[in-house]
Amino acid sequence: MSLPLHPDTPQARTLPSAAGDGVASGTMPGQGIRTRLFAKYVALFVAVVAIALLANGLFEVVFYYGEHKAALIRVQHEQAEAAAAKIGQFVKEIESQLGWTTQLPWSVGSLEQRRFDALRLLRQVPAVTELAQVDATGKERLRVSRLAMDATDSGIDLSEDPKFTEAVAHKVYYGPVYFRRESEPYMTLAQAGSRKDAGVTIAEVNLKLIWDVVSQIKVGEHGHAYVVGPEGRLIAHPDISLVLRNTDMSGLTQVRAALAGGSAAFDPLSEARNLQGQTVLTASAPIAPLHWTMFVELPVEEAYATLYAALERLAFVLLAASIFAVLAGIFLARRMVGPIQALRSGAERIGSGDFSQRISIRTGDELEGLADQFNDMGERLQESYADLEKKVEVRTAELTESLEQQTATSEVLQVISSSPGELAPVFHKMLENATRVCGASFGVMNLWDGENFTIAADYNVPPAFAASRKDMAIRPHPESALAVVVRTRQVVHVHDVQQTPAYLAGGPTIRGISDVAGARTIVIVPMMRESELIGTVAVYRKEVR
Template structure:
């Protein structure tokens, strides 16, 4: 006889309350934690994005200031490279060139030229009625000392009549490379930078300014503040900006900080140092404006969070009620069947999985009830089935063991292949290893002949340096030098042929084709020259008299695998690499020397100076050569 089914909903209220509370706390705390984490990371993202954008503006501002100074410097170099000066040295014609400089470069207020002894030869001025005359000497100044060594000198900022800021720029006058005949010095009015700085805006209230290492305010949107000459050296952003330039700062350290400005207001400040001028470009934005977007987002997120918690409360109550009521019915039915009432049937009509489960329970109870008559036979039959299943499982286990062993062997083989590929990438240049891994039809290392551009870079003064310094110092210099050049080789897609101590051979257009391989080689060489120029002041400070000489030439050469089994290298032979090495040997420190054939291919790209015809070892004829001065503007 069937017993009556329990009424749905008569479960224990304590169970419902417990499950409701637990589910609400779990879901609610999850939503709350997710919202708080989202707010935290959103704040971090806004600050990071604002800092990055502000830092980019500071970098661009610094670049514009450098370009402003470089344009003036280029105008001055144009005076020193006048044909009359190159042909005859200093002459009365220099007065015309100096006045021309004042006309084409508005920021230049005064300019004068001296002879090789530092005695003033000619002086012109926009504002002075009395100018310097002959016999006055500047030979004892730092500017003259720098210029006679072939360097440009940038003077400190000074204020004329307590008003506008000025600086001086001094360059050497040379008839030919190394033939020093005097210096040219210009006094530059820095008020023209004010317009450039006043146009830089960040948000509604953001602004930019420039400060010198000594705390002098050079440019600011408020001109009256510049004329007041406040001392900014005590500001955190100024101290940190100049301090970090003298420390080994890692790339991860930010040049943005939260601090106070000259008025004591809290600001988000980003800064960029202009090393050659020893100026600091600072971009500042009030903190309130910088984080307005975050507070708006925080309000919206809080509202959504509260709404989510309310919906969680309602959903938890409904879900727990819907789940626990049929579960209570199933619990009571299981208890009845458990005590032997096999005639019990579940009565759940929810139209979902609970109803399916209750029907399965009913089928199970009926099956148990029907199986009592022949239970022993069924047990024996089931035992046989289990035995067969165990045998099948044992067979499957052995097959899986064999499969696992086979897979392990394959994985070991693949790991060995990956290790081989990694060794190839480690010991060969990136372009060569890339050709090995990507070439599946044509062998990139098959001996062939091809037009390439070859570059040979040599460290001047290295032999004397290595003889007179400790091995540790020598290896440290080589590491700095190789690291600087190596990054630029990868940047311009060159193939490193070999290192030979201080000598480095690179070629372009093989194995990866490069239509503009001559241009890439020239640009890389100029950037190597620039990068070593940035390292040299630190070398000079340590007493290392080092510089680079570069030879560059283009032509057809033979390329392929060189060496023996176990020690193979991808190399190039022929006159092209030999000529590049010989031209490098003729190059002075800081020079890039090319032959006439290469120059004819890129004469519209570069400015050069003729070096005449050079007699080179291994070449029967003299080679017309040129020194690259710069890219054409």
């Protein structure tokens, strides 16, 4: 390769001037003006794009915030009303089923007929687990239950019980929620007949359906719904443990406002806090026949997630537009001074030895022709240099491989000639060369007598492992690498000793190799005489590689 390729030679130092006098000079006239012009174009594009986008984005965020919040409350309110209506319909259906059991006075019809009607009601209304019929004097005449024994003419006096007195006074009585076996919520529902002598029908209603309704309401990812009674006690909640603890919700601002019935006391668009102190958006709806209230809550972080995402998108668009404006300014600036700068830069790089540099100018004049000449020169120099490097690499690799082979062969032959008739030194030298060529830590050569392996030679073996294997015949573990070599007569590579079945099964030999000698990766090569296995050569690395 000729001297002009070196950047320190006079020829290389004079290359930039080929682009024209003054082009390579760092102090040529007008350079300060180009810098100021470049900065002005970039600043102008960034300012125009960024200000327009920022003004539009802020305008949208201000209005979108209120609209988004109102839409969230509206959706939550619709969810609460739908759930409240479903629960109310559930209770109304039970009332309508109880209604036909209170039409006739006790003087009409037999007790057996009433028992038949009660059983039919239990079949038609699965939520009712127990039904009692009381005559006009408050005496229990009949009780049919899914969970207890039926009773006829028990004579229990219920004339002072609210189940009877409230039902007679108001036609319908809704009892407080209680828990049977502290697991399932129940409510007493009593209904009086239209005639005074018709008596009262008392039903024990399983409210598990209400809990199912509340649990199935999906309010975003982390929101939930719950039902509160007229005293502020929790009746239904996805977390049943809160209900079983008879949690008092009246301390929450939104619950107090809903129980008071005054929307002026609580703005539905304002934020409240739940039992855990988390800020939430909340909406409520009354459950008409029961005087309960359905609440739906959504954490503020999740509620405003879309708003935050919109802000992030706005920031991303603003950043992208700013980058685009910068690139546009750079493009316009380079359209004016780019060709000359490209020629100077390209000449300097080619002169410094970067032959892959190509100058791209599309001006259609002499500058483009000059750039093509520089490119042709760089391409020829790159091809020549690459061809030389390839030849040097190939030749170096050939010499290295040949030298290594000759060295190994020479060493083995030297041992054979110096120790005629002795195999141990030959085995040791072969093992040493194999370990070195493979980049291993130590190696072992084993002889196979058909049943056991014995060490014929070792190289660089840790003393503790060598002592444990000295003069010891080893029967290979059925799942060990040695056993695989015995069965297949093929080379075996173990990537990680400690992941093999033999190691995991606690094989003493393989555990000694890994735990005592520190081996992690093994290559075992069978030594064959014709088709008969006579031994193995194994090299070990102390790292998994």
